[in-house]
Amino acid sequence: MRVLLFVFILFPLLELALLIKVGSSIGVLATLLLIFAGVLAGGFLLRIAGPATAWRARARLLSGEAPEQEMLDGLLLAFAGLLLLLPGFISDVVGLLCLLPVTRRLLRARLSRAVPRSGPSSSVPPGGPAAGPRAAPGGSERPRPQIIEGEWERRDD
Template identity: 55%
Template sequence: MRAFLLLFLLFPFIELALLIQVGSVIGVLPTLLLVIGTGVLGAVLLRVAGVATAWRARERLARGELPEQEMLEGLLIAVGGGLLLLPGFISDIFGVLCLIPFTRRLLVNKVRLRAAEQAMRQRAFYDSPAGQAQRPDGARPNVLEGEYERRD
């Protein structure tokens, strides 16, 4: 968590340093045009990809299926479009990676696998309450039965 916080605090400085470096190599006007161009590209791609994902989700809902893939892709499209709207080249690279269908599907599949692993880890520590099904190894859960009396 500390690494994420440190990266979050350093990110604007890294972006600014890269903008200065690119500006010194290609000039101020081309750098500004690149930053503005990627912002416009992000807005256009956000609209196009978002509409396409919304239509696929609507089709799956019409078939009676849950559109979990489309929902996660829509989230990545929103993140990618937001990153493209931010001024800077590093955020643009990550934004484009979120908007390209191939890499977006790879990221979504990685998130789904990680969520499934997390769910399996949580199920591994679940003890069924008394009176319900036994654990997979056939052992009974550790339940202490008794009575109590409250004395005030």
């Protein structure tokens, strides 16, 4: 409840207060130019970081691994893009922090600990415990998905 109160009421008020403070210090035109430059820089960084994350996710999928990290990176990049589009300096700083690989790695680790694992990426394969390959006896290695290769032909009679 407190987080929603902060996001919807206090955060815009803090952004407005900071905009007024900066505008009174450096002038309205310079403040508007800083906000516009932040939007342009964020858009440029998103154009570079977005496709790179998609290519890494594709490479992980082709190697037979789940692209969990890349999906969280994509989520953080989308959140950063939203924050960079909002007018204000606080949202720009938080958005730029989400774009940096170091802070994104820290946020990704925190998010992956907070979200419980469920669905196909859990330790039990979809067909039951006997369906997939076993992990190492020490339990340190994640089980890899079973891949069955073959050829098929479509016949429309």
